[in-house]
Amino acid sequence: MGPRFHTDLEAVYRDMRRDHGPVVPVTLPGEVPAWLVIGYRELYQVTTDPVLFPRDQGLWNQWDTLPEDWPLRPMIGTRQPSVYFTVGAEHRRHLAMVQHALETVNHIELHRTAEEIADRLIDSFCGAGEAEIVSGYAKPLPLLTLARILGFPDSDGPELIRFLTDMCDGGPDALAGFERALALMQQLVATKHAAPAADVVSAMLGHPEEFTDEAYALNLMAITSAGFLPTADWIGNSVRLMLTDDRFAASLTGGRHSIPEAMNEVLWEDTPTQILAGRWAARDTRLGGHTIARGDMLLLGLAGANGDPAAHTHDSPDGLRNSNFAHFAFSHGEYQCPFPAQEIAEVIARTGIEVLLDRLPDLELAVPPSTLARRPSPFLRGMTVLPVRFATTPPYGGH
Template sequence: MSAPDTTPNRALGCPVGRESGPVPLSGARFHTEPEQLYREMRQEHGPVLAVELAGGVPAWLVIGYNELHQVTSDPELFPRDVARWNQWPNIPEDWPLLPMVGRPMPSIYFTAGAEHRRHLRMVEPALEAVDPFGLRRVCEELADRLIDAFCGRGEAELVAEFAEPLPVLALGSVLGVAERDGPEFAWTMKTLCDGGPDAQQAYERFAEQMRNLVAEKKAHRGDDLVSRMMADPASFTDQEYALDLMAIMAAGYLPTADWLGNSVRLMLTDDRFASALGGGRHSIGQAMNEVLWEDTPTQILAGRWAARDTRLGSKVIRAGDMVLLGLAAANADPHVRQHLGEGVDPAHSGNSAHFAFSYGEYRCPFPAQQIAEIIARTGIEVLLDRLPDLDLALPPRNLSRRPSSFLRGMTSLPITFTPVRAVGG
């Protein structure tokens, strides 16, 4: 293959190779065979490649482990500052991926530098104050209630009846959200993340839900995350609180639900984790760590925006170009596997140097990671304690994935088991 062409395509605002052009960031293979797809991308284009999002919107996708480490370790050169995007004149208001990419706004997720750190100083202590033991008790009670609803049938659809409701209810308890509002929160977040025709409508409804929550907590403080955020002595507007809560809830809900669902799928389809189904809790931790390496819920993360012209890998990145973080592809980079030594697989050795939570200044805050792990792991432990003979109700090849190139979760996970009594009577 000839050397890559880095001549800028001014119509797109992003350099693309003339021989093969940008790679469409869509299609069934992202759901059916992502490992092989990323392998082909790496062989054909290298660790950084030009891609095309829905509507012909250009971006760069970083799939090399070292290159992704370079991007996430340099917040000055690659800030998470969507206002720098050189494509704003070409982005229609109804672009379905806009809720995932974001707009310039005063949120912990869409600000950079000192402004980002100002939000982080308010949000992170509020997350740290969540009692892990109290959260685990809440998750155990919620898991038992959800399982009680189907345990007598001998069959269930695990995603719809357990993996998705548990995180939204658990996070709702952390934020002080009324339990009755959980299903609508779940719908809005799933719909906006899937990037379909209803994504914008779902985003507006999600924003309204969070504005209402802020107003409610301003009137009636409690022992919850929102009230603790408002107790911070720094000055934040109601809009900033609402936007930060949207970031917390959206980043916490579906990735946690998919972490739970993907882990159970692994346990049901991989003989190495059969012991987890017999109560071997060490295997649950192994399975969950392997999912973060091999089947991470967040496959692609938007994004970073180049502060100036630079080179990354063999490509020329122009100021204002969007850089997408290929978390799943970087985890599978053969170079990182070779670096660990012959025959050593980080996913199986307990190594946690994956990019599942990103890295650097804009990584997922550690207390948020801990909250996600408590919810997912508690749900799995209660499920396997209650229903130890779980089995898939259909062949693994027939399982379906979420319709998103950014997120990788199950749309359904039908299971069978021996019916048992409800613990709640």
């Protein structure tokens, strides 16, 4: 943590590599030790070897040292029955159910829903000539769109945004945010048991494999939390890039670097999920020049690995990744973000950026780029605020 982590992340990782190599000893809140893997090759090794580096929290050699109110408990998890916190055959059983449900999402309808919500959000500020689009657009758009396809009532949106933000930022309100968000998940599962509909939660309940209501609620939590802030940060970071980088500024008026290229560049250079917990060593081993003891936790340094100089050997002359999709933004291997979830996130993010730039074509930053601040989270990398200005325009809704 600390200012440099948010203002000069590239230099922080460069210093880490110089001092420690591709695997870095770090401490989590409360002086809890862990290893941060920031080497591209080393992260590939960890994520493709679920035998040596399983996602089995039960192996962790630090459980006995943790206070009950440790703020990262929701992100590390215990042996919770969900796609994110199970291993082996049980993980594959949960994954099959979640993927089945996500594959029922019609992408044409998803695009239409995202477009409708985007227009409604823009209508609320387009007459003002200025807006703060993290809180006013980038955050509510993916959450409200996800809530609609999952089956939540629109009225749950504001609370879900607040609770999930608290949980994912890993601060003092993380545990309370987790409990309050989970209560909404449990309520929705009960509602869909009683009255199933054409939504993702009903599809989960309709899968032939049976699960407990606790498992359905925790899987819903995994889908919602993984889909919300990372997608919001994908939108915010992409808009920031297009408004501040000369290579993309022309695209606002139809230049050669497109929205998809900006979005892919962000997945490489401004990874929304920059550190992911975690893996645990099944036995004593060596990695990146360090001895990793059985039960040690490894944090997946997705942003660090993406920035590894060893992964930058085939960039285009202008430094852009263009059609190179070999980043770690969605993690990798058996536990990577399910492909249907990646597709849903891309539809929401791309629709949101397209509608914003279509409705407000002269959009520009309202503050110097150097004054923009990052949210104080080591795990998720997004803007705290993104103030913009534009020519006023009437709302589509006509009010």
